[in-house]
Structure formats: C-alpha cells, structure tokens
Amino acid sequence: MIHVLLVDDHAVVRQGYRRLIEAEPDMQVCAEAEDAQQACQLAAQHEPDVGVVDLNLGGSSGLEAIRRMKLRQPLLRLMVFSMYDDPSHVTQALRAGAQSYLSKCCHPEEMVQGIRRTADGERVLSSDVAQALAQEHIEGEHLLARLTPREFEILRLAVQGHDPVQVAQLLHLSAKTVSNHLSLVRAKLEVSNDLQLLRLAARHGLVALADAPGM
Secondary structure: OEEEEEEOOOHHHHHHHHHHHHOOOOEEEEEEEOOHHHHHHHHHHHOOOEEEEOOEEOOEEHHHHHHHHHHHOOOOEEEEEEOOOOHHHHHHHHHHOOOEEEEOOOOHHHHHHHHHHHHOOOOOEOHHHHHHHHHHHHHOOOHHHHOOHHHHHHHHHHHOOOOHHHHHHHHOOOHHHHHHHHHHHHHHHOOOOHHHHHHHHHHOOOOOOOOOOOO
C-alpha cells in the first residue's frame, strides 16, 4: 500500500485528489495539509511514502514545504502537482528536493501513475514539463536558475506583494535575512532596483505586471 500525503490549500481540490487516489487498490491518503507548517507536521506524524505538493499554498510556500520535509525526512519522496509548468518553477522544485513534477494539465491517470512511479523511486515529469526543460536546455541556462530555491521563493513572494516582514514570517526567517537575500537576488540577476526586478519576474512568469503591486 502506497501512503500519500496531500498538500494543497484548497479543501475541494484535496477531496477530488483523495477520491482519485483511493479508487486505486494500492493507494491510500494518510493525511491532508493546507500549508507548509502543517505539511511538515503531518509528514513527521504519518510518515507517508509519497507527498503530493502544490507550489502555490496561498500565503504559505510550497518550495519551503518541500525543503523542510526533505531536510527532516530524506527518504520521503515528493511529487509536485502544480499549475506552473515553466522551467523556473520546475528547476527550483527539483533543487529543493522534489523527485517528480507534473503539471495540473495532465490527465488524472497520469497523476496516479506518477504517484506510483515516484513511490518506486523513478523521476517523473509530465510531457509539458519535460518539453519546457528540454527547450531551456537547447536555449541555454535560464536566468532564474542562478538562484537557490530559497532565493527564488523570496523573490516570488516579494514580487507578489509581500514585504520583507511578511516574507520572513512565511519562511520562518528574520526580516534582515530576507532583505539580505533580496540584495543577493538583485546582484545575481543583474538588476539595480525593484522595478527592474519586477519586470524581469514578469518576463519569466512569476507575476503578471497588470496585477503586480509596487515593491
């Protein structure tokens, strides 16, 4: 029996995943989490075989959840199931400790097979994700690949309108540490101010300029 932890901030979505997974004779959902903190607690409590994690956990951080769960439980296998299929999010999730990455555009059966194959130790990528990574390889290194997973997540939260204090609370850091990371991000991405950083983030799909608040 493959025991699965579901990590998604929408209860209705989790309910749909649970029905899909538990229709399989060899799978069982052992717990559901709605944010990074709860995911880490339940992973330690239930010791699942596979965690299915969304990267967008509302005010919380899917990348941080992956990083913390793998730090505490190195043998836990994690599969991202996310609306993001761009190389930036995929690369950073794999660096943070995810084993597999499927986009939510894939067929439900592909998700089920992805869980099963991830539990078996395989690295699984949905076809659109694999294509995006292959295209990135052909075109050369993606600019945001210069960032560590933590720097990437701080950037993502910042361009979505969170100030350093809010980012610090979400990632369990100090505001000074967040500000220092943002300075490193600007240096690595070769931008000199927040407007340039926001425009760069928009070009790479982290935020829509029309929706972006001032930083």
